[in-house]
Amino acid sequence: xxxxxxxxxxxxxxxxxxxxxxxxxxxxxxxxxxxxxxxxxxxxxxxxxxxxxxxxxxxxxxxxxxxxxxxxxxxxxxxxxxxxxxxxxxxxxxxxxxxxxxxxxxxxxxxxxxxxxxxxxxxxxxxxxxxxxxxxxxxx
Amino acid sequence: xxxxxxxxxxxxxxxxxxxxxxxxxxxxxxxxxxxxxxxxxxxxxxxxxxxxxxxxxxxxxxxxxxxxxxxxxxxxxxxxxxxxxxxxxxxxxxxxxxxxxxxxxxxxxxxxxxxxxxxxxxxxxxxxxxxxxxxxxxxx
Amino acid sequence: xxxxxxxxxxxxxxxxxxxxxxxxxxxxxxxxxxxxxxxxxxxxxxxxxxxxxxxxxxxxxxxxxxxxxxxxxxxxxxxxxxxxxxxxxxxxxxxxxxxxxxxxxxxxxxxxxxxxxxxxxxxxxxxxxxxxxxxxxxxx
Amino acid sequence: xxxxxxxxxxxxxxxxxxxxxxxxxxxxxxxxxxxxxxxxxxxxxxxxxxxxxxxxxxxxxxxxxxxxxxxxxxxxxxxxxxxxxxxxxxxxxxxxxxxxxxxxxxxxxxxxxxxxxxxxxxxxxxxxxxxxxxxxxxxx
DNA sequence: TTTT
DNA sequence: TTTT
Numbered sequence: 067x068x069x070x071x072x073x074x075x076x077x078x079x080x081x082x083x084x085x086x087x088x089x090x091x092x093x094x095x096x097x098x099x100x101x102x103x104x105x106x107x108x109x110x111x112x113x114x115x116x117x118x119x120x121x122x123x124x125x126x127x128x129x130x131x132x133x134x135x136x137x138x139x140x141x142x143x144x145x146x147x148x149x150x151x152x153x154x155x156x157x158x159x160x161x162x163x164x165x166x167x168x169x170x171x172x173x174x175x176x177x178x179x180x181x182x183x184x185x186x187x188x189x190x191x192x193x194x195x196x197x198x199x200x201x202x203x204x205x206x
Numbered sequence: 207x208x209x210x211x212x213x214x215x216x217x218x219x220x221x222x223x224x225x226x227x228x229x230x231x232x233x234x235x236x237x238x239x240x241x242x243x244x245x246x247x248x249x250x251x252x253x254x255x256x257x258x259x260x261x262x263x264x265x266x267x268x269x270x271x272x273x274x275x276x277x278x279x280x281x282x283x284x285x286x287x288x289x290x291x292x293x294x295x296x297x298x299x300x301x302x303x304x305x306x307x308x309x310x311x312x313x314x315x316x317x318x319x320x321x322x323x324x325x326x327x328x329x330x331x332x333x334x335x336x337x338x339x340x341x342x343x344x345x346x
Numbered sequence: 347x348x349x350x351x352x353x354x355x356x357x358x359x360x361x362x363x364x365x366x367x368x369x370x371x372x373x374x375x376x377x378x379x380x381x382x383x384x385x386x387x388x389x390x391x392x393x394x395x396x397x398x399x400x401x402x403x404x405x406x407x408x409x410x411x412x413x414x415x416x417x418x419x420x421x422x423x424x425x426x427x428x429x430x431x432x433x434x435x436x437x438x439x440x441x442x443x444x445x446x447x448x449x450x451x452x453x454x455x456x457x458x459x460x461x462x463x464x465x466x467x468x469x470x471x472x473x474x475x476x477x478x479x480x481x482x483x484x485x486x
Numbered sequence: 487x488x489x490x491x492x493x494x495x496x497x498x499x500x501x502x503x504x505x506x507x508x509x510x511x512x513x514x515x516x517x518x519x520x521x522x523x524x525x526x527x528x529x530x531x532x533x534x535x536x537x538x539x540x541x542x543x544x545x546x547x548x549x550x551x552x553x554x555x556x557x558x559x560x561x562x563x564x565x566x567x568x569x570x571x572x573x574x575x576x577x578x579x580x581x582x583x584x585x586x587x588x589x590x591x592x593x594x595x596x597x598x599x600x601x602x603x604x605x606x607x608x609x610x611x612x613x614x615x616x617x618x619x620x621x622x623x624x625x626x
Numbered sequence: 627t628t629t630t
Numbered sequence: 631t632t633t634t
Contacts, residue, residue: 078631116292152256164304444584498627
C-alpha cells in the first residue's frame, strides 16, 4: 500500500553518523516541528512534535557534513513501526519508564537552512543531487 | 512549521462515532497499511503499520456512515504527539504492559472502496464534498 | 528546493512502454483524477484533471505488465516543466491549436486495483518492491 | 479521488490581493522552485519550475501582508485544470503566442522566511493559525 | 519573476 | 534536544 510523511522542522542536536557492518553510512538526527493553534477553549496551544530520522547512503554523508543543531530541513520518508505490533516501538528509558518515538526513515532530506555554516551557498551545493538516468533521451 | 502524513490502507474494524460535550461528531478507526520490501539479507519483509485515525465534523459522519471493516481509504492528516514529550503517547495495556500508537488527526478521508456497500457509486456520492467559496468569481 | 505531487486516479488507456537508446524502459500513461465540489454559486462542479505520467526502470516494466485502461493507481512524482519557461510545455495539436499537459515523472506507482486482472492478489505481488539496503543491520 | 501538490520555493514578485464581488479576499503570487540534477549525459541541469498560487480567505490576508518578492514559502494545494480539457489552461500572451501555467489553489501556505520584514518573529506570529474545534474534549 |  |  502506501504511506508517506513530510516534515519541516529543526534539528535538536548535531547529527550522528554510523556505518553498517558492510560499510554503508547511516546518519540519524532528531527534528522538532512546531505548530501553534487555538484549542476549543480559545487557548493558544504550542505543540512540538519530535521525529527521530535516519537517512542512508550518500545523503547520510551530506546530512552529517552539513547539518547542525538548529538546521532547518524538509524530510520526506516513511514511519518505522515495531515489526511485531505495527505501532511505535516501546523502549525502556534509563529511569525504567517506557518511551516511544516517531521513527522516520528518510527518502529525501532537503536543507532549508543551516546554522554554523559560513555560507548557505556551500550548503546547497552539497545538497544530494539526483541522477536521472536517461533524462535526455525521452523516447516519446 | 509543518508536517503531513498521507496513508493508503484498510480499516481493521468498523469505525466508531462519538460526540464531544458540545455535540460535535468525532469518528475514529484503525487503518492498516502494508509494505513489502527486500531487506539487506535478501529476505522478503512484509511490514504492517497501524494508524489510529480520528476525523471531526461532517467527515466524521460520512466516515461513520459509509466505512466498514476492510474499506480502503486515503487519509491525509497530522500525527498527534503526547503534549509533554512530543513523542507517541504511552498508555497502559490491560495486561499492564506499555503501548503506543500512531495517532492521526485526519484533515481529509477519501473512500477508495467500501466493503459491504452495494455500489461504489453510492460511496462516491457520499464522499465529503468541499465547498469552495468564491470559486466562480475569480477576480484575476 | 522541493516539490512533490501525489495523485490517485485511473488510467485513461493502456500504458505504453518504450526504450531509450541505451535500453532503459520508460512507460507512459494518462491518469484521470476527479474531484466533486460545490462552487460559490451552490452548483455542483465535477472536475476531471488529467496527468501524463512517465515512469522509468523496473517500475516501467511492472506498470506496463500489470496496468490497463481503468486501473486505479497512486502516483507520487514531480511535475515536468518546459525547460525554457518553467511552465507547462506548449505543443501543437493536430488541428493546429495549442495544447499543454500536466506532465509527471513518477518516483513511485502503487497499484490500487487493476481491471482485466483475475485477482488483485496477483497485482499486489507485482507491485514494485523496494530494496532497502542495510535494513537489517541498523547500527543504533 | 485525490491529488495534492506540495511546493517549497520563493516568490518571484510581491503578492497581489483582490476581492471577489462578495468581498472575499484572494491573494495570488508566483513561486519558483529549483531542482539541480545530473542528466543522462552527465551534465548538470538546473531546472526552475514556476507555480501561480492563489489563496483565499484569512490566509489571503496574511500572505498579502507578510510575503514579499523572494520570501520562501511552503504551499500545499491542488492543481487547477482547464475545466473543458482537464489540462493546463491555454492563454494568449501579449505577443500572440500561446502560454500555460501551473495554477495551484493553496489550502495551506507556511512562511519559511520573509525578505523585507523587520523581524521574522512578527512573521510567524502572523502565520494563519488553525482553530481546532473540540480539540480539548476528545471523547475517547 | 525567485533562490543558491 | 529545535525553532519562532
